[in-house]
Amino acid sequence: MNQTLRKTRTFLWVYYAYMVEYRAELILWVLSGSLPLILMGVWIEAAAGGQFGLRPVDFARYFLAAFIVRQLTVVWVVWEFEREVVEGRLSPRLLQPIDPVWHHVASHVSERLARLPFALLLVGLFFLLYPQAFWVPSLGQFLLFLLVIVLAFVLRFLIQYTFAMIAFWTERASALEQFWMLFFLFLSGLIAPLEVFPPLVRQVTLWTPFPYLVYFPASILIGLPVNLGQGFLAMLGWSGLFFGLNRWLWRRGLKQYSGMGA
Amino acid sequence: MPIVIVENLSKVYPVAVKEPGLKGTLRHLLHRTYRPVQAVQDVSFQIEPGEIVGFLGPNGAGKTTTLKMLTGLIHPSAGRVRVAGHVPFRRDVKFLHKITLVMGQKQQLLWDLPALDSLKINAAVYGIADKEFDWRVSELVEMLSLKEKLTQPVRKLSLGERMKAELLAALLHRPQVLFLDEPTLGLDVNAQVSVRDFLKEYNQRYDATVLLTSHYMADITALCQRVLLIHEGQLIYDGNLDGLIEQFAPYREVKVELAQPRTEAELRPFGELKAVDGTIVRFLVRRGTLTQTVARILAQLDVVDLTVTEPPVEEVIGQVFRAGVVA
Structure with a gap:
């Protein structure tokens, strides 16, 4: 237990130091996640004219929450892992008595900590420009959001890390991620909240993993009604499925791995 | 163990x-x-x-x-x-x-x-x-x-x-x-x-x-x-x-300093000529015939100095890999 704690601490602070080395890049990454803020403008305009069941201010809050969710759940492990496999840099990692995934987990978690101040600054700026949208979630909502956002990150990470395993066979696993991104954009709630989807599409979508990566946590944060039971069940179910698939592919992949050029 | x-x-x-x-x-x-x-x-x-x-x-x-x-x-x-x-x-x-x-x-x-x-x-x-x-x-x-x-x-x-x-x-x-x-x-x-x-x-x-x-x-x-x-x-x-x-270099280099220069035709019978530079001559000699050859050189040529060296190990290995030979 003590050892685990020590490993966790060391990994987190070393990778935090690593991320802070790229301050300028970090700001750009934060800004590159501002697609929801652009769509917010579009939807506020649309809501003023049409009937969507949500007021303009709800759209503003929803997309701000979506922005926050994106900031906290960004995952890039497939590109890193693919590079490690193709360049053979996975080899030295495999020779250490720790699963290489912990390096990726640590770098993702530390990056979150390094990115947080910039993201909060942007949120503050937003409220300054649009004070009507200001809201404070209740403590219960907030705690629930924290739990769901951790689960959303875990699910997102598991899915992408599972795609990453394909690098053992094709060396271009990120193509799969790009393809998946297409569905993610539409079905996660990043482009529009599920409230505006046709009822049938919405029902079907709620059984896929996508809405739980953006829509579900964002709705909890701003207090839109969601089916918590179904949400948790779907998140745990999909996480379990991808975890199993991931470990299976990992074991098969290692046999396949020839340490290209290593 | x-x-x-x-x-x-x-x-x-x-x-x-x-x-x-x-x-x-x-x-x-x-x-x-x-x-x-x-x-x-x-x-x-x-x-x-x-x-x-x-x-x-x-x-x-x-x-x-x-x-x-x-x-x-x-x-x-x-x-x-x-x-x-x-x-x-x-x-x-x-x-x-x-x-x-x-x-x-x-x-x-x-x-x-x-x-x-x-x-x-x-x-x-x-x-x-x-x-x-x-x-x-x-x-x-x-x-x-x-x-x-x-x-x-x-x-x-x-x-x-x-x-x-x-x-x-x-x-x-x-x-x-x-x-x-x-x-x-x-x-x-x-x-x-x-x-x-x-x-x-x-x-x-x-x-x-x-x-x-x-x-x-x-x-x-x-x-x-x-x-x-x-x-x-x-x-x-x-x-x-x-x-x-020993195993892969069957040749030794024999370096001889002569009292006066000789033509290549005169030298060739003693072994494979690697280089001739005035009175300094380098022969490549098979390991098996080394003693005889050295004896002949000493007997028939005016020798001031003679040294036998092993080829450098890089050269031997290079030769092995180039030829792909397994002796």
């Missing part, structure tokens, strides 16, 4: 075959054909604890593939491997604590951080306590003369310093078996010498076993009592360096 046991080890890789041109590309896209490539073929050897063994062979001979099988990175197609009593491919935690692999062209240190940060990660991974960590680092820093370099970002270090820092990181957990793949690649002569000296000292201090590949013969001659020669996946020699020259 040997620490490394390799028996009839083989590795076959499937390699995709693609014909040139558009037609070949389309065929490659639709129906991929693979050709098996025998990277390592029926290799057997054993290494005793504390030995430093050089692993020689031209590019693509199967050295790195063998090292990868010995460290457990890849699965052998056939044969048996035991390193420190473990089956490498299982990569047991205990096994990983006992070995290390250093690759001259690969790095494990985080590029943008001081090496010390990467070392802290290694310490956590291998469960080395803080006090012990400080002690080991200061010991290795002294052996490698790396003072004050550990707190600079790795990208600011020279190639030689970086290689030393890599060695430090790879040896922090004090492994018993070191696999080194071109540890001096690209280093200048001074850095090569200090890396070599360090390896020798580490080997003596901890009775560590070392298997190393290098393209610099100086590494091999300075460090290894024993060499393994691999060619096209097959082990063609296992023994000491002198024996290697």
Whole structure:
């Protein structure tokens, strides 16, 4: 237990130091996640004219929450892992008595900590420009959001890390991620909240993993009604499925791995 | 009891075959054909604890593939491997604590951080306590003369310093078996010498076993009592360096200084002429006829001075690989 704690601490602070080395890049990454803020403008305009069941201010809050969710759940492990496999840099990692995934987990978690101040600054700026949208979630909502956002990150990470395993066979696993991104954009709630989807599409979508990566946590944060039971069940179910698939592919992949050029 | 046991080890890789041109590309896209490539073929050897063994062979001979099988990175197609009593491919935690692999062209240190940060990660991974960590680092820093370099970002270090820092990181957990793949690649002569000296000292201090590949013969001659020669996946020699020259260099160079110059036609009957420079003549003479030939030269020519030398080991090995001969 003590050892685990020590490993966790060391990994987190070393990778935090690593991320802070790229301050300028970090700001750009934060800004590159501002697609929801652009769509917010579009939807506020649309809501003023049409009937969507949500007021303009709800759209503003929803997309701000979506922005926050994106900031906290960004995952890039497939590109890193693919590079490690193709360049053979996975080899030295495999020779250490720790699963290489912990390096990726640590770098993702530390990056979150390094990115947080910039993201909060942007949120503050937003409220300054649009004070009507200001809201404070209740403590219960907030705690629930924290739990769901951790689960959303875990699910997102598991899915992408599972795609990453394909690098053992094709060396271009990120193509799969790009393809998946297409569905993610539409079905996660990043482009529009599920409230505006046709009822049938919405029902079907709620059984896929996508809405739980953006829509579900964002709705909890701003207090839109969601089916918590179904949400948790779907998140745990999909996480379990991808975890199993991931470990299976990992074991098969290692046999396949020839340490290209290593 | 040997620490490394390799028996009839083989590795076959499937390699995709693609014909040139558009037609070949389309065929490659639709129906991929693979050709098996025998990277390592029926290799057997054993290494005793504390030995430093050089692993020689031209590019693509199967050295790195063998090292990868010995460290457990890849699965052998056939044969048996035991390193420190473990089956490498299982990569047991205990096994990983006992070995290390250093690759001259690969790095494990985080590029943008001081090496010390990467070392802290290694310490956590291998469960080395803080006090012990400080002690080991200061010991290795002294052996490698790396003072004050550990707190600079790795990208600011020279190639030689970086290689030393890599060695430090790879040896922090004090492994018993070191696999080194071109540890001096690209280093200048001074850095090569200090890396070599360090390896020798580490080997003596901890009775560590070392298997190393290098393209610099100086590494091999300075460090290894024993060499393994691999060619096209097959082990063609296992023994000491002198024996290697005995076996693969059937010629000796006989250098003669004559009292007065002779024509090539006059000299040719004594042996193959390597070079004639005024009164200095170099012959290549078969080992078997050396004594007779030298006797004839001394009897029939006006000799001021005569020396017999073995060809340099680089030349011998180069010759073996070029000819692809297995004597």
